[in-house]
Amino acid sequence: MTYKLVLFFFFISFLMSSQVKVSVNYSDVPLSEVLLDLESKFNVKFAYNANSIGQQSIxxxxxxxxxxxxxIDIESISDISFTKETKRYYTVKKIKDKSLTDTQRLQRVVVKKYIASGISVNNNDTSIQLSPKRIEVLPGLIEPDVLQTIQLLPGIQSPTETASGLFIRGGTPDQNLILWxxxxxxxxxxxxxTISALNPYITEDIKLYKNGTNAKYGNRISGVIDIASDSDLTSKFSGGAGFNMTHGDANVKIPINEKVGIMLAARRSIADIVDTETFKNLSKRVFQETKISEGNKVFEDDNVTTTMDLFYFNDATLKAIINPNENNSIVFSNIITKNKLDYGFLIEEYDEASQDQLDIRNEGSSLAWNRKYNNSFSHDINAYYSNYNLEYQGTNSITNEFNDRLYKQNKVTDAGISFNANYVLDSISKLGFGYQYASNNVKYELSFEDSESPEDNYFEMRDKTNNSHAIYADYKYTIRDKWLVNIGGRTNYFSSVRRFFLEPRVQLEMYMSPAFKIKTSVENLHQSVSQVIEFNTQEFGLENQIWVISDTEETPVLNSLQITSGVVFNKNNWYLDIEGYYKKINGLTSFTLGFDNIDDFFSKGKSKIFGLDVLLKKKINSYNTLFSYSFMDNDFTFNSLNDGDPFSGNSDITHHVIWSHSYDWKNFKMSLGWNFRTGIPYTRANGLIETNEGPEIDFEATNGARLPNYHKLDFSVIYGFNFTKNSTWRGKVGLSFLNIYNQKNVLSRKYEIRQSAEDDSFVLREINKNALGFTPNLLLHVNF
Structure with missing residues (x-):
């Protein structure tokens, strides 16, 4: 199969079609005249407000x-952006000024096309920028899912095959800072x-950091995903709506006047309305080997009846934009996401009823004021509030015999305010500095009520607050096509441990030629809130991680040191980016990671990660190909495990390859991609051993075995069309196939002891969680 795939990709790599290429030479030409010239040369149309163009010349x-x-070059030397609406029509809009602690514009080209339209690398810091509205079709995706798109980049994996389970260079998902x-x-x-909770149709820009993060980002030790929703004021009522086989969505932009606008957006799942093949496959993948799929069976041949079957998710966003003048902007944002599950079962033979109810909410608000005083000085004042609440209740009963109840709640309340100042010292040096305050309260409650044995009842609660203060600064020195030096520092104070933490950060880039540069970065990061595994609700099989605040005993502050060096070559539509890195994480515990061969045993440890990320891209007219490769050696060391010797980390993916292709033909956009990675480690069991307390599993060395290799082939195609001649109503239909050849990939392997249905003996059962099989999806979306 692999040989055939390589041949297939080899031949498709030569497919291409001709596109118009022209030469241009503009010297201080008004931007409006440049757009007219481009319309004539390329037979396209640009729609824009003359006020947004102003008197700019390029x-x-x-x-x-x-x-x-x-x-792309025009975007890099002006304050406008282009959005391709159809094959011939583009919209042009003005973008807000960017702060010095954000992306800075150089005199010429700052952002170059990285993987596809809408995904670019910033030559002025280490971030990768994504614009969902401009992202071309990607393998297996018919919508520009932000978190799934990120997984095409080297160094970012999802061993759980989910959108939100992002492991960035060996870090766990809770170590990523995600801002909306x-x-x-x-x-x-x-x-x-399985699906991102962040609506891509109202997302304007995403900045991703794998290393070299700006000093304004703190309290996470892995990646940063900074997402900004649409803040563009429009003079006309506009919006969009559509659906695929998992959910429907709608969004509108309402202009109040020239200075005030409102944006509304919402999405909701359709599984409780119509049962699609896509949702069936996702459900099979999510609920396999859980209490829901097993129906609370005691024996394999138990006859189980479903008495309640409810699941849905939704999210909603409300945003108000106020631009009183060209030097001030005020933005008020709100977001709510919700997941609701309610399942009930009945084993009629025993009259045993079981019900599981799960409610997960994340809601938040933010207020941002940007003030520009002159061309040299500006500031931002931002305030936010975030609330996360997970609540689970499981009951199990037999009439007139017993009634057991298990309850879990995890609540996070996070509020803060920050001040960011930005000062341009001269044409080649800039300074950014600021202060941040945040108050973070985390509550965890777990209780169990046993009606037959009240002595087994328990109640556990943890309620802790961390107040953090941070002062930071960045100094940036740039000489175009020669040098980039970015020196930053951050000082954190965490009240939960009553300590200060220093975080130096350095980024250096040197151009050996206009097409070739070398780069390096060093950063030291700390994190005071993280997730741990709780085993009391493991029978439920879902959401067994909870947020906790660091203390001086069981949950230490996480610390990460990362050193990265690499080279970039960019010429003649060839792009090659190679980065090697070393990452060391301290403060890990067996509660934060979980190991199969220990039970409720607390142990502290650390990890060392050596990695290499390679990205190679080539564009040939309408055809793009991308090759992404990651190598990682992630070792854990725990004094109380494996005799203190290093062993492979839980998510250690040694080799990961993605080879993707995209091709445009008329109104069609197509993409094909192959994904291969080595299997993750697991702890193999030899069998059962008898003890005084009953049978126990005999495990081999911790993470001493590996799952089979993972691979799949994905395909997507989108067709765009216009309802009207002036393109005011536009639509697209899409079709995607995940795992085309239906490869059976194993995501995890565990073991359990189960009583035999034939006698009183016990048997060892291997539990494999499989990845998603062949899964189609359809899309219809309309914009106006």
Missing amino acids: SLIAQESLLEDIL DGIKMYNSGHFFG
Whole structure:
């Protein structure tokens, strides 16, 4: 199969079609005239408000270039952005000024096309920028899912095959800082992570950091995903609506006047309305080997009746934009995400009833004021509030015999305010600095009521608050096509442990030629809130991780040191990016990771990660190909485990390869991608051993075995069309196939002791959780 796939990709790599290439030479030409010239040369149309263009003039020289590349260059030297609505029509809008602690514009080209339209690398810091509205079709995706798109990049994996389960360079998902309009998100997935909870149709920009994060980002030790929703004021009522086989969505932008606008957006699952093949496959993947799929069976041949079957998710966003003048902007954002599950079962032979209810909410608000005083100085003042609440209740009863109840709640309340100042010292140096305050309260409650044996009842609660203060600064020195030096520092104070933590950060880049540069970065990071595994609700099989605040005993502050070095080559539509890194994490515990061969045994440890990320991209007219490769050696060391010797980390993926292809033909956009990775480690069991307390599992060395290799092939195609000649009503239909050849991939392997149905003996049962099989999806979406 692998041999055939390689041949297939080899031949498809030569497919291409011709596109118009022209040379342009603009010297201080008004932008409005440039757009007219491009309309004539490329037979396209630009729709824009003359006020947004203003009196801007640009200077640009490009030899034999595609329209797309010219537009990217114009974006880099102006304050406008282009959105491709159809094959011929583009919309043009003004973008807000960016702070010095954000992306900075160089004199010429700052952002270059990275993987596809809408995904680019920032040459002025280490971030990768994504614009969902401009992202081309990607393998297996018919919507620009933000978190799934990120997984195409080297160094980012999802061993659980979910959208929100992002492991960035060996870090766990809870070690990632995810911001939505400045609101900290403690749950970013729908349907137990399979779908992103962040609406792509109202998302304007995403900045991703794998290393070299700006000093304004803190309290996480792995990646940063900073998401900004649409803040563009529009003069006309506009919006969009659509559906696929998992959910429907709608959004509108309502102009109040020239200075005030409102945006509303919402999505909701359709599983409780219509049962689609896509949702069936996702459900099979999510609920396999859980209490829901097993129906609370005691024996394999138990006859189980479903008495309640309810699941849905939704999210909603409300945003108000106020621009009183060109030097001030005020934005008020709100977001709510919800997942609701209610399942009930009845084993009629024993009259045993069971019910599981789960409610997960994440809601937040933010208020941001940006003030520009002159061309040299500006500031931002931001306030946010975030609330996460997980509540689970499981009951099990037999009439007139017993009634057991298990209850769990995890609540996080996070509120803060920050001040960011930005000062341009001269044409090559800039300074950004600020202060942040945050108050984070985390509550955890777990209780069990046993009606037959009240002595087994228990109640556990943990309620802790951490007040953090941070002062930070960034100094940036740039000489175009020669040097980039970014020196930053951050000081944190965490009240939960009553300590200060220093975080130096350095980024250096040196251009050996216009097409070749070398780069390096060093950063030291700390984290005071993280997730731990609780085993009391493991029978339920879902959501067994809870947020906790660091203390001086069981949950230490996490600390990460990362050193990264690499090279970039970018010429003639070839792009090669190679990065090697070393990452060391301290403060890990057996409660935060969980190991199969220990039970409720507390142990502290650390991890060392050596990795290499390679990204190679080539564009040939309408055809793009991308090759992404990651190597990682992630070792854990715990003094009380494995005799103190290092062993493979839980998510250690040694090799990971993605080879994707995209091709445009008329109004069709197609994409095909192959994904391969080595299996993750697991702890193999030899069998059962008898003890005084009954049978126990005899495990081999911790994480000493590996699952079979994982691989799949995905495909997507989207067709765009217009309802009207002036393109005011536009639509698209899409079709995608995940895992085309229906490969049976194993995501995890565990073991349990189960009583035999034939006698009183016990048997060892192997539990494999399989990845998603062949899964189709359809899309219809309309914009107006």
